[in-house]
Amino acid sequence: MSEAFVVYGERGTGSVAVEAALTLLGADYRVENVPEERLGAIPNPMAQVPALLLPSGELMTESAAILIWLADAHPAASLAPAVDSPLRPAFLRWMAFVSAAIYAHYWARDAPSRLVKDPAGQAEVKGSLEARIAHGWEVMEAGITPGRYLLGDELTVLDVYVTVISRWTPRQALHERVAPRIGEVVRRVETDPRLAALWAERFPLRAA
Ligand SMILES: N[C@@H](CCC(=O)N[C@@H](CS)C(=O)NCC(=O)O)C(=O)O
Structure with a gap:
């Protein structure tokens, strides 16, 4: 992928799970730190982190969905059981x-x-x-x-x-x-x- 992922996140929050997955994948990403008082300004209508801006320009929210999608989109990294796995x-x-x-x-x-x-x-x-x-x-x-x-x-x-x-x-x-x-x-x-x-x-x- 040529463009970087952008993680809207903050230290000590659920965004760190997304940052960790991107780290394990060796993906190109940067973090936009969003302190609590600025949460209303991020593109997530729920005013929460994490939110992940994909290289395509689409915004993903919901930590579990983001993690599953990242793992599925990078099967070689084996960060999730495959769709047909018994697990x-x-x-x-x-x-x-x-x-x-x-x-x-x-x-x-x-x-x-x-x-x-x-x-x-x-x-x-x-x-x-x-x-x-x-x-x-x-x-x-x-x-x-x-x-x-x-x-x-x-x-x-x-x-x-x-x-x-x-x-x-x-x-x-x-x-x-x-x-x-x-x-x-x-x-x-x-x-x-x-x-x-x-x-x-x-x-x-x-x-x-
Ligand atoms: N369902 C969301 C929950 C996200 C969430 O609760 N984020 C917290 C930080 S860990 C947050 O932004 N809290 C600020 C608020 O809700 O006002 C997800 O799984 O991503």
């Missing part, structure tokens, strides 16, 4: 699950005032969403049989996605208590030398 149903299931049953809850978890005005109600909403997020990880932990990676011994964009989304609160508790096998895979992805510089620059871990 494909599980791959699609868990990509959609991470997006809908986990990532989506942070919209209100991080700003409960979006749903409830009363401060006591906000604390309750936050607690309920944290419990729901933990339950999602628990369901995923019970539903997969990881090898070196979540779907077996090949790294896919699902591993990258889970590594980024599970970095948010309450990361440590999640990995130690709720989803230790997922946590083990996450640590493997975190120490992948191809991604070390990206993690350090775009999503450094806070000291525990």
Whole structure:
């Protein structure tokens, strides 16, 4: 591809999963950092990152769709099971699950005032969403049989996605208590030398 991808993103957000996939692909891309106060100015009508401007000029949003599309568009990189692979149903299931049953809850978890005005109600909403997020990880932990990676011994964009989304609160508790096998895979992805510089620059871990 002759023209670069443009990622609308920000450090510590879901855009880092897209940046990681592009890094693994060795794709030509640049990041437009979008601080919260400028989200309204980006081309995504949902005013959210990530959004990916394709070399064709089309804008893609929705992190799971972007990751699946990038992997499918570059089959030689083997970042997703092929359409006819027996692993494909599980791959699609868990990509959609991470997006809908986990990532989506942070919209209100991080700003409960979006749903409830009363401060006591906000604390309750936050607690309920944290419990729901933990339950999602628990369901995923019970539903997969990881090898070196979540779907077996090949790294896919699902591993990258889970590594980024599970970095948010309450990361440590999640990995130690709720989803230790997922946590083990996450640590493997975190120490992948191809991604070390990206993690350090775009999503450094806070000291525990
Ligand atoms: N469904 C979207 C969710 C994207 C999303 O929630 N992005 C967050 C950053 S991690 C955001 O832009 N939040 C700002 C807001 O919603 O106001 C996706 O999967 O890409």
